[in-house]
Amino acid sequence: xxxxxxxxxxxxxxxxxxxxxxxxxxxxxxxxxxxxxxxxxxxxxxxxxxxxxxxxxxxxxxxxxxxxxxxxxxxxxxxxxxxxxxxxxxxxxxxxxxxxxxxxxxxxxxxxxxx
Numbered sequence: 001x002x003x004x005x006x007x008x009x010x011x012x013x014x015x016x017x018x019x020x021x022x023x024x025x026x027x028x029x030x031x032x033x034x035x036x037x038x039x040x041x042x043x044x045x046x047x048x049x050x051x052x053x054x055x056x057x058x059x060x061x062x063x064x065x066x067x068x069x070x071x072x073x074x075x076x077x078x079x080x081x082x083x084x085x086x087x088x089x090x091x092x093x094x095x096x097x098x099x100x101x102x103x104x105x106x107x108x109x110x111x112x113x114x115x
Contacts, residue, residue: 029053029101032082037097045086049099056101059084064096071098 030052038046047061059077061084064070077084089095 029056029103032059032099032101035097035099040085043087043089045089045097046083047086047097047099048083051080051082051101053079053101053103056080056103058102060100060102061086062098062100063089064098066095 032049032051032053035047035049038048040046049059051059056079058079059081060073061075061077062071062073063086065072074086075084084099086097
């Protein structure tokens with residue numbers, strides 16, 4: 001569903017609209033970004049992000065293993081949370097992390113890798 005939102009009139013045509021995407025009757029979630037990874041120790045990483053939503057129900061944290069080529073759910077965080085720690089990570093395994101803002105069926109993903 002597209003929701004036209006009137007703006008100031010365009011000087012040449014007198015008409016100007018901004019279009020906002022509406023999903024399921026509510027505005028779409030914004031991705032939690034930027035996502036950053038900070039090593040605390042060789043086996044503990046702190047994953048942080050900015051939360052741009054006020055209506056998500058939580059966050060899902062996943063990692064991609066370069067050795068198995070699969071995404072695995074490794075944790076969840078409450079709504080309005082902006083930090084999560086992954087204990088037991090091995091920096092030699094080459095993981096990529098992603099954080100998703102979750103609300104019902106809406107999911108947005110921002111991806112970051114530890115450096």
